[in-house]
Amino acid sequence: MGSNTLLEWIKNYLLNLDDLEIIVLGRSKKEQSLESRIKDIVLGTEGVSYLGSSINFKEIEVFLKRNVKYVKYDLRFPGLGISDDYKKALRRFPIDFFIHEGASTDLRLGASISEISQIINVSGTQKILELINQLLVKEFVYVGTAYSCGDVSGDVDPDFINRTDEFRNSYERTKLEAELLVREYAEKKGLKYRIFRPSVICGRLMESPFGAINKFDVIYGWGAFFLKLKLKTLKMSFESGLKTNYQMDVRICFRKEGGLNIVPADYAAKLMFQVCVQNLPGKNFYLVNPIETPHDRYLLGMIKAFNINGVRWVSNIPNDQNRIEEFYYKTVGRIFTPYINATPNRFNDKNLRVMTKRQGLICPEISDINLKKLISYALTKRFGL
Numbered sequence: 001m002g003s004n005t006l007l008e009w010i011k012n013y014l015l016n017l018d019d020l021e022i023i024v025l026g027r028s029k030k031e032q033s034l035e036s037r038i039k040d041i042v043l044g045t046e047g048v049s050y051l052g053s054s055i056n057f058k059e060i061e062v063f064l065k066r067n068v069k070y071v072k073y074d075l076r077f078p079g080l081g082i083s084d085d086y087k088k089a090l091r092r093f094p095i096d097f098f099i100h101e102g103a104s105t106d107l108r109l110g111a112s113i114s115e116i117s118q119i120i121n122v123s124g125t126q127k128i129l130e131l132i133n134q135l136l137v138k139e140f141v142y143v144g145t146a147y148s149c150g151d152v153s154g155d156v157d158p159d160f161i162n163r164t165d166e167f168r169n170s171y172e173r174t175k176l177e178a179e180l181l182v183r184e185y186a187e188k189k190g191l192k193y194r195i196f197r198p199s200v201i202c203g204r205l206m207e208s209p210f211g212a213i214n215k216f217d218v219i220y221g222w223g224a225f226f227l228k229l230k231l232k233t234l235k236m237s238f239e240s241g242l243k244t245n246y247q248m249d250v251r252i253c254f255r256k257e258g259g260l261n262i263v264p265a266d267y268a269a270k271l272m273f274q275v276c277v278q279n280l281p282g283k284n285f286y287l288v289n290p291i292e293t294p295h296d297r298y299l300l301g302m303i304k305a306f307n308i309n310g311v312r313w314v315s316n317i318p319n320d321q322n323r324i325e326e327f328y329y330k331t332v333g334r335i336f337t338p339y340i341n342a343t344p345n346r347f348n349d350k351n352l353r354v355m356t357k358r359q360g361l362i363c364p365e366i367s368d369i370n371l372k373k374l375i376s377y378a379l380t381k382r383f384g385l
């Protein structure tokens with residue numbers, strides 16, 4: 001989401017780049033500095049493709065040097081790891097939009113994951129609020145998740161808050177807890193704010209290369225489980241293992257008539273950008289796909305693309321599990337069954353409809369054709385394995 005957000009802002013300012021200044025809060029990685037990571041995102045092949053092949057490479061390079069400030073931070077560190085002097089220096093720049101997207105997105109269960117989610121998502125957001133208290137921020141934007149709503153059925157409004165304390169995992173709980181901190185802080189301080197809640201993010205489907213994404217979790221993670229298992233059993237190279245037909249007797253429990261709300265990352269970034277710059281009325285927005293993707297389409301679609309046979313739908317978790325099923329329901333199945341077997345609901349995105357119509361923004365459906373594009377791209381990256 002972060003890369004798509006950045007690219008979308010730059011794309012919209014290509015004709016007047018001098019009017020855009022960005023402060024990127026981020027981390028360096030291994031040997032790569034934050035500045036170099038951002039340069040790769042924007043001026044790497046996929047970034048250039050997002051911006052449009054006619055861009056002036058040199059001009060963007062200058063923009064990244066002159067108009068972008070790179071602030072190394074970590075949501076786990078006291079004061080975010082930013083020195084007081086630097087914070088004072090940042091106060092000289094009035095900020096139109098402060099977008100907080102960083103988070104731990106680990107859906108796994110367990111005490112240690114819960115602790116990390118609490119530190120990064122909740123305490124980290126608290127630290128971000130302490131930071132903006134020292135800056136001149138005109139509008140605060142928080143990216144939450146649609147699935148913090150829990151297992152609710154029917155129409156879910158964008159300002160719905162799950163007060164049941166029933167969540168599928170600590171990720172959902174901590175993302176909502178952080179959202180509530182943002183609301184409380186902003187209301188108290190009279191700060192303008194918006195909350196965006198994306199559903200399940202998939203690769204790009206509006207800006208080429210289609211399928212582009214840099215992390216293969218959530219639905220991709222579900223697929224990667226089966227691909228990894230197949231490759232490990234066959235003991236073949238990725239390419240030969242993928243092509244080989246393989247029988248895997250697994251019964252997957254999911255709601256047959258149900259679906260998952262899967263939204264392309266570029267579409268979500270475009271919605272967010274337009275809401276902010278058009279100053280749309282409202283504080284809460286679902287960034288979702290108007291058309292749900294049936295579970296059997298994307299789940300069994302991935303299995304088919306991996307040339308795995310024998311995976312079947314069942315309405316209940318089987319009691320007489322074979323070895324693979326035991327493994328599945330203890331690991332990936334444990335994380336995903338609450339999503340793929342959930343009560344059907346519908347995230348209400350009516351407050352975006354006038355804008356999307358005006359802008360001609362149409363969310364790509366995860367049709368069989370688009371699913372193929374997502375899978376093909378993910379396979380070029382070996383599903384992150």
Ligand SMILES: NC(=O)c1ccc[n+]([C@@H]2O[C@H](COP(=O)([O-])OP(=O)(O)OC[C@H]3O[C@@H](n4cnc5c(N)ncnc54)[C@H](OP(=O)(O)O)[C@@H]3O)[C@@H](O)[C@H]2O)c1
Binds near residue numbers: 103
């Ligand atoms: N993926 C989904 O399906 C989905 C759905 C709904 C909502 N969201 C929300 O969308 C936002 C972006 O998620 P994403 O899917 O794009 O995940 P992502 O690629 O893992 O992005 C998370 C970002 O948070 C940063 N981050 C993690 N721990 C950090 C720390 N300790 N200090 C500073 N930065 C840290 C990561 O930095 P590095 O790059 O340095 O690791 C990364 O840039 C999150 O708020 C997430 O909750 C995601």
